[in-house]
Amino acid sequence: MAPALLGRRLLRRTPEGLLGGTIVETEAYGGPEDRASHARAGLTRRTRPMFGPPGHAYIYLVYGQHWCFNIVTEEDGVAGAVLVRAIAPDVGIEEQRRRRGRSHDPVARLGAGPARLCQALAIDGGLDGIDLTLGPPLWVADAAPGTPPPAVVCGPRVGVGYAGEPWTSIPHRFGIEGHGSLSRPFAT
DNA sequence: CATAGGATTTGCT
DNA sequence: GCAAATCCTATGC
Numbered sequence A: 001m002a003p004a005l006l007g008r009r010l011l012r013r014t015p016e017g018l019l020g021g022t023i024v025e026t027e028a029y030g031g032p033e034d035r036a037s038h039a040r041a042g043l044t045r046r047t048r049p050m051f052g053p054p055g056h057a058y059i060y061l062v063y064g065q066h067w068c069f070n071i072v073t074e075e076d077g078v079a080g081a082v083l084v085r086a087i088a089p090d091v092g093i094e095e096q097r098r099r100r101g102r103s104h105d106p107v108a109r110l111g112a113g114p115a116r117l118c119q120a121l122a123i124d125g126g127l128d129g130i131d132l133t134l135g136p137p138l139w140v141a142d143a144a145p146g147t148p149p150p151a152v153v154c155g156p157r158v159g160v161g162y163a164g165e166p167w168t169s170i171p172h173r174f175g176i177e178g179h180g181s182l183s184r185p186f187a188t
Numbered sequence B: 001c002a003t004a005g006g007a008t009t010t011g012c013t
Numbered sequence C: 001g002c003a004a005a006t007c008c009t010a011t012g013c
Helices: A093-100 A112-122
Strands: A007-012 A017-030 A057-062 A067-072 A081-091 A138-139 A152-155 A174-177
Touching: A007 A081, A007 A174, A017 A093, A017 A112, A067 A112, A081 A093, A081 A112, A081 A174
Parallel strands: none
Antiparallel strands: A007 A017, A007 A138, A017 A081, A017 A174, A057 A067, A067 A081, A152 A174
């Protein structure tokens, strides 16, 4: 699911209008066996959405100040989710820039990071656990018909050095090759 | 009940 | 390149 989501679009309805962008970077996280996954601690109040039905949101606060957005991927009762690490904004750009509060940042960098995209799209803990298959307020749309499949690159997940091998090095980070909205470069 | 640390970002050196 | 910001979860006694 992580590479399959690349090129699809993440959309958000807010009182200020429609916001959205193309997903350009993702990471896959597994169940209790994956020592880099929040599910490593089993089913807790925080990780409950990860163990729930697929197509729902798992949203958590990291470092006490940043929200991160995941899409749950496995059947009900099995933990697994895809962290969306970057989007390329394409709808409601001015509002996204306003929400980011950095008026001089180039558009391509507004959603270049898991916490940046949440701020740009007004995603926070209030949306944790919601069903993403119902449309508004938050949903995923297919790429436009006729859009060629993106060139995908992969590499180790970011910021999981604590997990130990093989979890630290397993190439479960995916991105659209050379895209200007990647959160950071892939090693080549 | 106390404490360690994090799927990040930003600003300063 | 490095460290601070800042809160909540998970874990240990």
